[in-house]
Amino acid sequence: MKKRVSVFRREHFNAAHRLYSSQWTDEQNLDVFGKCSLPNYHGHNYELEIQVVGEVDEKTGFVMDMKKLSELTDKYVLQRFDHKNLNLDTVEFKNMNPTAENIVIVIFELLRPNIPADMDLFIRLYETPRNFVEYPVK
Numbered sequence: 001m002k003k004r005v006s007v008f009r010r011e012h013f014n015a016a017h018r019l020y021s022s023q024w025t026d027e028q029n030l031d032v033f034g035k036c037s038l039p040n041y042h043g044h045n046y047e048l049e050i051q052v053v054g055e056v057d058e059k060t061g062f063v064m065d066m067k068k069l070s071e072l073t074d075k076y077v078l079q080r081f082d083h084k085n086l087n088l089d090t091v092e093f094k095n096m097n098p099t100a101e102n103i104v105i106v107i108f109e110l111l112r113p114n115i116p117a118d119m120d121l122f123i124r125l126y127e128t129p130r131n132f133v134e135y136p137v138k
Protein backbone atom coordinates (compact mmCIF):
# COMPACT_ATOMS: atom_id res chain seq x y z
CA MET A 1 0.00 0.00 0.00
CA LYS A 2 1.27 3.45 -0.89
CA LYS A 3 2.24 5.79 1.93
CA ARG A 4 0.00 8.74 2.65
CA VAL A 5 1.67 12.03 3.59
CA SER A 6 0.31 15.37 4.81
CA VAL A 7 1.52 18.45 2.99
CA PHE A 8 0.89 21.95 4.34
CA ARG A 9 0.75 25.34 2.73
CA ARG A 10 0.66 28.51 4.81
CA GLU A 11 -1.06 31.63 3.47
CA HIS A 12 -2.04 34.99 4.84
CA PHE A 13 -4.76 37.55 4.34
CA ASN A 14 -5.98 40.71 6.01
CA ALA A 15 -9.68 41.39 6.33
CA ALA A 16 -12.09 43.53 8.29
CA HIS A 17 -15.22 42.29 9.97
CA ARG A 18 -17.88 42.94 12.53
CA LEU A 19 -19.70 40.25 14.50
CA TYR A 20 -23.25 41.15 15.43
CA SER A 21 -26.89 40.29 15.19
CA SER A 22 -29.12 42.96 13.66
CA GLN A 23 -31.90 41.77 15.98
CA TRP A 24 -29.96 42.77 19.08
CA THR A 25 -29.06 46.14 20.60
CA ASP A 26 -25.46 47.37 20.53
CA GLU A 27 -25.31 46.48 24.22
CA GLN A 28 -26.45 42.88 23.68
CA ASN A 29 -24.01 42.54 20.79
CA LEU A 30 -21.16 43.84 22.93
CA ASP A 31 -22.13 41.36 25.62
CA VAL A 32 -21.97 38.37 23.24
CA PHE A 33 -19.28 39.38 20.73
CA GLY A 34 -17.14 41.79 22.76
CA LYS A 35 -15.00 44.25 20.83
CA CYS A 36 -15.60 42.30 17.61
CA SER A 37 -19.12 43.80 17.66
CA LEU A 38 -18.04 47.47 17.56
CA PRO A 39 -20.03 49.13 14.74
CA ASN A 40 -17.15 50.56 12.70
CA TYR A 41 -15.46 47.23 11.95
CA HIS A 42 -11.86 46.22 12.68
CA GLY A 43 -9.24 44.10 11.00
CA HIS A 44 -7.51 40.80 11.61
CA ASN A 45 -4.32 39.32 10.17
CA TYR A 46 -5.62 35.89 9.29
CA GLU A 47 -3.13 33.06 8.95
CA LEU A 48 -4.31 30.11 6.96
CA GLU A 49 -2.91 26.58 6.98
CA ILE A 50 -4.06 24.24 4.25
CA GLN A 51 -3.37 20.57 4.81
CA VAL A 52 -3.71 18.06 1.99
CA VAL A 53 -3.35 14.35 2.72
CA GLY A 54 -2.72 11.91 -0.07
CA GLU A 55 -0.51 9.21 -1.52
CA VAL A 56 2.94 10.12 -2.80
CA ASP A 57 2.89 9.91 -6.58
CA GLU A 58 5.53 7.50 -7.85
CA LYS A 59 6.57 9.61 -10.78
CA THR A 60 6.77 13.06 -9.17
CA GLY A 61 7.39 12.14 -5.53
CA PHE A 62 4.72 14.74 -4.67
CA VAL A 63 1.39 14.40 -2.92
CA MET A 64 0.43 17.56 -4.72
CA ASP A 65 2.33 20.26 -6.52
CA MET A 66 2.61 23.00 -3.86
CA LYS A 67 2.71 25.69 -6.52
CA LYS A 68 -0.66 24.44 -7.76
CA LEU A 69 -2.02 24.45 -4.21
CA SER A 70 -0.75 27.99 -3.74
CA GLU A 71 -2.38 29.09 -7.00
CA LEU A 72 -5.70 27.47 -6.05
CA THR A 73 -5.66 29.18 -2.67
CA ASP A 74 -4.88 32.52 -4.25
CA LYS A 75 -7.63 32.15 -6.83
CA TYR A 76 -10.43 30.82 -4.65
CA VAL A 77 -9.64 32.33 -1.23
CA LEU A 78 -7.13 35.19 -1.17
CA GLN A 79 -8.48 37.11 -4.14
CA ARG A 80 -11.91 36.84 -2.58
CA PHE A 81 -11.09 37.87 1.00
CA ASP A 82 -7.73 39.67 1.17
CA HIS A 83 -8.10 43.36 2.04
CA LYS A 84 -11.89 43.04 2.02
CA ASN A 85 -14.56 43.93 4.51
CA LEU A 86 -16.05 40.46 4.98
CA ASN A 87 -19.49 41.78 5.97
CA LEU A 88 -19.80 44.34 3.18
CA ASP A 89 -17.65 43.10 0.30
CA THR A 90 -18.35 39.36 0.12
CA VAL A 91 -21.46 37.39 -0.79
CA GLU A 92 -20.50 34.61 1.62
CA PHE A 93 -20.92 36.77 4.73
CA LYS A 94 -23.76 39.03 3.68
CA ASN A 95 -26.11 37.06 5.91
CA MET A 96 -23.68 35.07 8.04
CA ASN A 97 -21.49 36.28 10.86
CA PRO A 98 -17.82 36.22 9.76
CA THR A 99 -16.61 34.35 12.83
CA ALA A 100 -13.43 32.28 12.51
CA GLU A 101 -15.67 29.19 12.62
CA ASN A 102 -17.80 30.32 9.69
CA ILE A 103 -14.80 31.58 7.72
CA VAL A 104 -12.95 28.27 8.02
CA ILE A 105 -16.01 26.34 6.77
CA VAL A 106 -16.42 28.71 3.83
CA ILE A 107 -12.73 28.40 2.89
CA PHE A 108 -12.96 24.61 3.04
CA GLU A 109 -16.01 24.62 0.79
CA LEU A 110 -14.32 26.94 -1.72
CA LEU A 111 -11.22 24.74 -1.93
CA ARG A 112 -12.69 21.24 -1.62
CA PRO A 113 -14.04 20.95 -5.20
CA ASN A 114 -10.62 21.96 -6.53
CA ILE A 115 -8.59 19.33 -4.66
CA PRO A 116 -8.55 15.78 -6.08
CA ALA A 117 -11.33 13.72 -4.50
CA ASP A 118 -8.98 10.98 -3.26
CA MET A 119 -7.10 13.48 -1.10
CA ASP A 120 -8.22 14.74 2.30
CA LEU A 121 -8.33 18.44 3.02
CA PHE A 122 -8.14 20.19 6.38
CA ILE A 123 -8.10 23.92 6.98
CA ARG A 124 -6.75 25.71 10.02
CA LEU A 125 -7.42 29.43 10.41
CA TYR A 126 -5.72 31.71 12.92
CA GLU A 127 -7.68 34.84 13.72
CA THR A 128 -5.01 35.84 16.23
CA PRO A 129 -1.81 34.01 17.22
CA ARG A 130 -3.76 32.56 20.15
CA ASN A 131 -7.19 31.92 18.63
CA PHE A 132 -7.52 29.41 15.85
CA VAL A 133 -10.05 26.98 14.41
CA GLU A 134 -9.88 23.90 12.26
CA TYR A 135 -12.31 22.28 9.82
CA PRO A 136 -13.25 19.55 9.32
CA VAL A 137 -12.71 18.04 12.74
CA LYS A 138 -10.08 15.28 12.73
Ligand code: NI
Pocket residue numbers: 017035036042044
Ligand atom coordinates in the same frame (compact mmCIF):
# COMPACT_ATOMS: atom_id res chain seq x y z
NI1 NI B 1 -12.77 40.45 15.29
